[in-house]
Amino acid sequence: MSTDRSRSVGSPRARAAGGPPRASNPSRSCPRRVSTCGRPAIPCRSMELHCRWMEQFSGVARRSRGRAGLIDFVTYPEHGVHTCAVGRRVRSVVLIAPGRTDPPPGGSAVPDGSMRSSPAAGRPADREQSVDEIAITGTDLDIAGVFAVSRSVAGAVLADAGRANIEASWRFAIDEATRRPLYGRSTGVGANRTVPVTGDRTAHALDLLRSHATSAGAPRSADRVRAMLVIRLNQLAAGGSGAGPGLADGLVGMLRADALPVVREWGSIGTGDLSALATTALTLLGELPTVDGRTLPPVPFEGPDGLAFISSNAATLADAALGTTELLVLARACLGIAALTFAAVDGNAEAFAPAVRQATPFPGVGVVCASMRRLVGEGDARPPARIQDPFGLRALPQVMGPVLDALSGANAVLVRMINAPSENPVLLPPTDTAPGQVAHHGAFYASYLQSALDGLNLAVAQSGQLVMARLATLIEPAFTGLAPFLSDGTPGASGVMVCEYVAASALGELRAAAQPAGLQTVTLSRGVEEDASFASLAASATRRMAGPLRTLLAAELVAAVRAHRMRAASVTGPVGELLEVCAALPAATEDRDLTEDLRIAEELLPSIARLVPLTG
Template sequence: MTDCETVVVDGASLTPDDVAAVARRGATVEIAEDARAAVVASRERVEEIVESGQTAYGLNTGFGQLVDTRIEESEIERLQTNLLRSHASGAGRPLDEEEVRAMLLTRLNALVKGYSGVREVVVDHLATMLNERVHPVVRSRGSLGASGDLAPLAHLSLVLIGEGEATVDGERLAGADALATAGLTPLTLASKEGLALINGTQLTTGIAALLVVDAERVCEAADAAGALTTEVTMGTTANCNPAVQRVRPHAGQAAVAERIRALTADSEIVESHANCDRVQDAYSIRCLPQVHGAVRDAVDHLREAVEVELNSATDNPLVFDVRESLSDSRARPDSKSSGDAAGADGRATGTDESVVISGGNFHGEPLALRLDYFVSALTELAAISERRVDRMVNPNLQEEHLPPFLTPEPGLNSGFMIPQYTAASLINEMRATGRPSMDNTPVSGGQEDHVSMSATSAFAAKSALENARTVVAVELLTGAQASEFVDDSLAHGRGTSVAYRVVREASPPVVEDRSLDGDMEAVAGLIADGTLSKRLAAEL
């Protein structure tokens, strides 16, 4: 939970908004004392199992298809180091700063749950790197989303042992030198720690957490843009009547209808044509609550999964107090002898007090499927927004008071003709985006024979989000321009007047043609940084 500019990491209460606070605003990270105790207890369990001499995956075996290769105790530290080195084989652009910070935070939060078996010094190093702004250079491509985001997390973790590279104050340094700027020395990894650091969904989860925050802002902006378009095209808000929503009670639809009513409250423009002879508005206006509402439901669905994933143990194997593993009678030990704590399942290893269980919590499918759905939802949000833009600029669809392409001198000027082209181009790109979670390429000699491609889904979703935000910015700009041709004696609604002013502070009316790319970027920025949402919240 966030308290001013401090996020307390406890393995249980991290939210997408906390991730944004740390990743984007540099909030300080603190580890809760209860979480520290859980980390210490988990490490003691690992050491107990190692000292018992049993073979346990991740502690003293090879990895992937080499799972049956036993590693001697004298080579365990080397095994963990080799794991980071070998898996740091990603490709593509380096992640940007906020993506790296999101990964660091989410990996830290997963480790402090106390099921990964790392030492306290490991989580302290991660927290200090965040607070001192030591940002590992992480290759963005290479993750299959199972066994988690291995390659990116390996690049991230190399810096902990003084290898790899990191940026500090914009300067790219060798790993050991970067640690030194924060007063840290490179770690020598103990048993289980290398695997615990790289086996998890933190690239996917970190990006998805930021996407949730961003998408909620885009949804709010789209509602404001749609409400403004409704006004300037002389549409009605009768479609937002609560009675309509009650007989089809989808949560998102009802929320958007209420939002449109609030945005257009006291609108003299809407009231001016309440008794006109138009029977119905076009779908892009009339069905706004249904479409925007369904998108909100999709974003909420992703938020739900992200909040669970942020506070989950996603590496493998996981280390439990033996009593935690006994809820399933099939895992109950038949005797008190060492090794029997795994019960009937030979893939779990344990002692009288502790048990290591191999599972699949690293598999990114719970996020991958929802991220792909999220892309579909954002595509629809952009598509209906672009259709409303067309209704404002298209001479064949416009209301009589609007000139072609919203320019006082059409023909000599093209006005808002081309921003609609750009919106159409961005939507085409979104529609062409594949659904990565539907793909699968077996790896590791067939041992890892089904993967989620969740990181690919996350990157596709990030691109779709950026496109959707730009399309909505185009609608806001177009709606503001159309407002210049509405009777200036008529007032906008309580919220649409705010949206108009926010746009006009970044972009003056277009009297004669000028390049609009900067205007589009500026309004998109006001959506992205939350300015529009904050200004609307203060008024509504």
């Protein structure tokens, strides 16, 4: 049976031991190839689920039972956002590139709770359960698939089409190497590009991997490494590296056995993740141990495979994919918490009126306005207390809109780069319509990604300031009619005062992480490489921003819920549902340590996000 379609496979342990894959269940394949609105759909892969693509930006599209649990799909085609929330065990989110009209299959798995990474992040409670596998073709891997693999919700299998692409480029490279010099094959690398390689080229390639595996810092978490591996596998399957199929098969085996390389934090400057991928290659060759101390049997390796394998930004793309996905979860939670604050201070909903979309004609603004109208415009809405609110509420569309637009733009860049043969040199074999092509180039210089992530990071940092502004509104009696700092009324009581300080500390961290990586520069390798994109720094910052943003949102949530409880007003509709989700927050208002309250609030963020529609 062709491997181009997703299939159910045995447990990771059985596969690692060489056991045969479990047969496919035809009844689980996608029954449709065209959505109900007439737009083309693609076959389901990650968890072989399907959903209806709704016209006019409708909300929940379909519920379907999958292995990971109950899944809700929410779509917003114009803005390019597709979100998916999975059951109680995991939450998931998918971004779609602008203009794409087909929903990606399955969903990306984001763990419930705080969503923090750890060395074992994302492993299901029962690793012995069978998982689905994504067919890697080199053309259609999306962030949903990357996340599913990173969290061990799905594995990866090299599709027939992907293998054909690899083998065609491999044969073409062998032929071209007899006709002309090729960088890294017949020459050294970097400043050694003019030095011809003589003697045993396989030995030279091994020396190249050994030297380039040099790195420093703490080992990366398992989810980040898995994401890197599946992205690199897909790039190889795009068919431009000239590497042989042995390394690609080795990556598939690594993921199946969860035998991960020890990839350290530092070594990349946004011109190729050479250290991370050289370490991976040496692990595949049995020269370096896996994270858990295993030594893998060596995969087939030839001299040209050395540079061909490590010429990629796969580790940077992995960080960016994981970071942007989590930021979308938090962006949705931010809107839900802002709705709670709005209701607690009797805000003015004119800030979200349809006219605002015309006054600020950007897709993200339309999403925020429509979502906020659905959240605060239903139920027992009270008359507004002011002709216009402070910026924390009034400028919410103009600040959160850019966040959503930046997420969409970053996703578009990510999807293109994940599915591009970006190796240097690129070796594109001949096809029925085009001759073979060889090009030495600078596609490894990831400036598109760096620019997209820098813009996203700045937008997220700006949104953090509005969280602080809303928190300041909640502790002010002029807006709530309650005691200062939402205290219990005891003279001099602090209430949630220190939550504001904690939030300010987190905001400082958020701003520090948002410093543009594009301002960095460096000259290396005897002056031959006179600049760098530092996209790796931007991606690391994107991933790190989720931590302080969670703390900021948790502080606002603690204050907003306390304000509602102290007002003791009847609240129905979506805001009432949001309050019900927050029932786990302690109700006591006397002065006490609120550290546990903030922790609980952080754990509630995915549940709040699930109640927030992204509609336009």
